[in-house]
Amino acid sequence: MDIYEAVRERTSIRAYKADPVEEDKLERILDATRLAPSGKNGQPWTFIVVRDEEIRKKLVPACKGQEFVGQAPVVVVACGHEEMAYKKMGGYWNSLPLDIGIAIEHLMLAAVSEGLGTCWIGAFFEEQVREILGVPEGVKIVALTPVGYPAGEKIHRPRKSLDEIIMHEKWED
């Protein structure tokens, strides 16, 4: 699928069919994730691929009751290693959340091209997810996404216009 079409078609999918995700599709979208750039090429990430239904169901309350997290046949949990991240992002951040943002967006754009749906999950209780998946202390859990075939209508939320978000040459008052 054309990159622009993937960008236009991607949207947050909050209802999934029970149909399984083919392993070759899953491997391709994970490979697109793998190829993401990161600060100083640190690749400060581990992705946990959860297919087990019992574990997925446990993730629902940890994701503040978002039922579709348990409905999708696969959940990908993006974990981050701060010690592998670039420490001087603009002088005040490390690159970890930005790196993970890039990587999971690769996954999501690739998923669209495979007919699959995803949804950025930022609303979760980190300590609950940590306990369910056995993620060690010191490893950050940055975001999750279900992966599966969309059920129901796709909803595209409105975006600001280019005029609202672009300035030219300098900050405009």
Added chain:
Amino acid sequence: MDIYEAVRERTSIRAYKADPVEEDKLERILDATRLAPSGKNGQPWTFIVVRDEEIRKKLVPACKGQEFVGQAPVVVVACGHEEMAYKKMGGYWNSLPLDIGIAIEHLMLAAVSEGLGTCWIGAFFEEQVREILGVPEGVKIVALTPVGYPAGEKIHRPRKSLDEIIMHEKWED
């Protein structure tokens, strides 16, 4: 260009031709940026598009001497508004760096499909960039990228294998 091809072809470009970037191409890649998802659809961003050569040259020392920032005909500076970002990312971050990561990666994948090069710039002195561009205090400067036609050979840095970055069902010891 196919999304997978864009993912494979994108790499950090650190040498640019003087050729200008066509305005229609620039508009398309900025539109792909505009369509990026963000926490609670907050769209907490302003992108400053710098074409002015004098300003671009001033950005070079602010970007720790990365000469190619002044060489490319366009520099895009991603600014972030924390008050518009989702505040409960996993309970400990706001979504700003992650949101900007997604948006600029949209720009970069779209740019590849237009034959253009880009480069994530995280190494910069925020206060110097702020002064050059007149960015108000309270607005974060998250990242920059040059945009232009690549000069010289493209270098793809190695990535970890899938086996190194994927775990199944739970954290594996």
